[in-house]
Amino acid sequence: MQVTSGMIGHGFYNDNSAPQLSAISYVLPWLDAAVDGLDLGAETSTVGLVDFGCSEGKNSVALSKRLIAAVRKTSDLPIQTIHSDLPTNDFSELFLRLASNSEAGFDDDRVFSAAVGGSMFDQLLPPNSVHFATTFNAIGFLSDRPVDQLAGYILPNGPSKQRGVGQVTKAEKKIFADQAYTDLQEFARARAAELVTGGKLLIQVFGAGDEFRTCDGLYDVLNDAVLDAVEQGMINQDDYDQYYQPVYFRTLQELRAPFFDPESDVSRLFTLEQSECYEVPVPFVQEYEKTRDIDAYAAAYTNFFRAFTEAVLRLNFATHPSLDRFVEFVFDRSEQLVREFPQRYEFHYVAVAVLLSRNANC
Numbered sequence: 116m117q118v119t120s121g122m123i124g125h126g127f128y129n130d131n132s133a134p135q136l137s138a139i140s141y142v143l144p145w146l147d148a149a150v151d152g153l154d155l156g157a158e159t160s161t162v163g164l165v166d167f168g169c170s171e172g173k174n175s176v177a178l179s180k181r182l183i184a185a186v187r188k189t190s191d192l193p194i195q196t197i198h199s200d201l202p203t204n205d206f207s208e209l210f211l212r213l214a215s216n217s218e219a220g221f222d223d224d225r226v227f228s229a230a231v232g233g234s235m236f237d238q239l240l241p242p243n244s245v246h247f248a249t250t251f252n253a254i255g256f257l258s259d260r261p262v263d264q265l266a267g268y269i270l271p272n273g274p275s276k277q278r279g280v281g282q283v284t285k286a287e288k289k290i291f292a293d294q295a296y297t298d299l300q301e302f303a304r305a306r307a308a309e310l311v312t313g314g315k316l317l318i319q320v321f322g323a324g325d326e327f328r329t330c331d332g333l334y335d336v337l338n339d340a341v342l343d344a345v346e347q348g349m350i351n352q353d354d355y356d357q358y359y360q361p362v363y364f365r366t367l368q369e370l371r372a373p374f375f376d377p378e379s380d381v382s383r384l385f386t387l388e389q390s391e392c393y394e395v396p397v398p399f400v401q402e403y404e405k406t407r408d409i410d411a412y413a414a415a416y417t418n419f420f421r422a423f424t425e426a427v428l429r430l431n432f433a434t435h436p437s438l439d440r441f442v443e444f445v446f447d448r449s450e451q452l453v454r455e456f457p458q459r460y461e462f463h464y465v466a467v468a469v470l471l472s473r474n475a476n477c
Contacts, residue, residue, distance in 0.1 A: 122170045124205025129173040131422045137395040138466040149315045150185035163245040167235040168253025169198035172209030202232035236301045245309040249317045257361040261294045265359040275331035295363040307384040310473040322467035332462040333420045340448040358431045367392040367467040385471040413454035
């Protein structure tokens with residue numbers, strides 16, 4: 116089964132991606148310093164900047180604008196920005212932003228932009244054509260469904276300690292952890308084939324810290340809503356057992372692991388320059404703390420996770436005779452549960468990130 120067709124399009128993801136931008140913004144100073152350290156020698160004719168997992172482009176374009184400004188401090192070379200995602204991604208909003216220099220912020224006639232559709236686990240660009248590659252959150256979506264069913268919960272990381280409804284065994288979690296490790300290796304190998312020597316790779320993804328995990332709350336309420344659909348007879352228990360979101364929330368140690376594994380070629384391809392686990396403020400949580408408007412909070416909370424979970428839900432239940440009605444029930448019920456029990460589904464945005472440099476002769 117296809118893992119996901121991408122985020123919800125038609126502007127929905129752009130409108131509900133402010134928390135992701137908060138996580139991106141935290142590591143932007145890393146980008147500035149890394150660009151300053153790039154070697155743009157006499158043989159360089161074009162500076163290649165690539166973002167993998169661009170979705171509808173709002174955050175990707177903001178990131179590119181920052182990188183372009185950093186490059187322009189030291190070079191007036193032509194710049195190629197590439198925004199990549201699955202072929203099924205809705206690129207229309209991205210194209211509209213790129214078509215208007217004032218909107219995109221690329222008010223530079225030596226900046227050229229393009230989009231590339233494909234799997235981020237494959238090489239998508241020519242060798243030695245990329246100077247800076249980034250990905251934000253996309254690596255959290257697994258390349259494959261390693262098991263046919265995950266009967267105890269809808270996410271391999273398992274439920275939050277606070278909610279505690281459902282379970283994932285250690286053996287099951289290891290299967291997904293191994294898949295996540297393999298995916299990270301494949302992604303790094305593909306980028307190594309595209310990067311110039313000394314080129315930088317920034318990987319940032321939602322994660323799990325010592326106290327909080329980004330999945331807590333979000334997937335608890337989604338799980339509860341799907342279980343309510345079972346209660347309502349909209350799906351049966353077998354349907355629930357076979358449905359899960361093929362997404363894995365790594366710890367910082369798990370994100371760093373392939374780059375220190377002596378048995379992996381990835382550890383020879385890259386040098387780890389910087390890494391961190393961090394938590395960022397969530398705009399809709401901050402707004403709720405200020406206004407106590409529970410209706411607005413529940414709507415924003417639900418739209419946020421609906422933007423990246425609905426496609427997977429639809430793929431899993433593609434043969435459902437009343438698919439649209441079922442999907443609307445799940446997210447309407449999710450919003451209702453958040454409205455009624457906000458403390459039950461407390462949300463924290465934890466991210467993990469690594470900055471890597473491409474080694475020579477590997």
